[in-house]
Amino acid sequence: MVVEDEAALAVLIASYLERDGFEVIIAGDGHDALELARQFDPDVVVLDLGLPRLDGVEVCRRLRTFSDAYVVMLTARAEEIDTVIGLSVGADDYQTKPFSPRELMARIQAMMRRPRTRLAVGVIRAREVRMIGALSVDIDAREVTVEDTPVSLTRTEFDVLAALSRDPGFVLSRSQLIAAVWGPSWVGDEHLVDVHIGHLRRKLGDDASRGRYVRTVRGVGYQMRTGQRGMTR
Structure with a gap:
């Protein structure tokens, strides 16, 4: 439209x-x-x-x-x-x-072109649910909860969270997040990432100073705090 x-x-x-x-x-x-x-x-x-x-x-x-x-x-x-x-x-x-x-x-x-991780008909595999402390990120259902309370995210906010939670502890630069979420051909202001990170933190009840889930690494980028990760079926 x-x-x-x-x-x-x-x-x-x-x-x-x-x-x-x-x-x-x-x-x-x-x-x-x-x-x-x-x-x-x-x-x-x-x-x-x-x-x-x-x-x-x-x-x-x-x-x-x-x-x-x-x-x-x-x-x-x-x-x-x-x-x-x-x-x-x-x-x-x-x-x-x-x-x-x-x-x-x-x-x-x-x-x-962003991948939508839906299961093909007839395919059975482990459903991926990433656990970072009280945060649960269900990749296949595209659902997020904090302390069992559902969190409503936009498509882009979820994709940013999915990229960060793929390897907790690994620092992603703005350009790496842009490539992962918006695609390598995207052209524009990379500070777009900062705005979406701010939305994520607010919705997750996080705080930039504490970084319970998303931590800012000055001069480098953003990092998902490490925590227990789980896979359910």
Whole structure:
């Protein structure tokens, strides 16, 4: 779904998406976008920040109450505060105007290529559940709990957590996390990682100063605290 009030730009983005094999719907304002999202359940939402009636930040916040679609925020303002606000309500990535439609398509395709660890029909194998103290990360079900309490994460937040929990104690740089989660072809500000790490910590009840689960290694990157790991079936 393309949510953009500039009709010519919306049509241009839609044409590139259709060329890449997507079925596309267009919304010109925030209210229509939410109605269409409930009706069609899109996989990806390209969402302009400056929309009439309901701005992109509020659309994204409401969208996150019923959809786990990938959200790419478009903004005409390059100030960091706009990016942080957009990502803080659940956007996965952002693109500053003016931008190359090909770069936008590359980012969307990279997101869509992220592996979804679902079991094939008829295949039986051990279900992987990673345990780090009171934190449980169920890779196959994409479910997270802390002290048996469910934690709701966006797709990107879960993918960041999965990358960190793969090897507890191993430090991952921002560029390594970008490659693991957004893909090696992603181009942009690597501090995008810091924003999603902040969301993770808040939702896990973690604290940057204590780092009960996610620890900052100054000048290097981020590390998952070591803990008991488990595998269940």
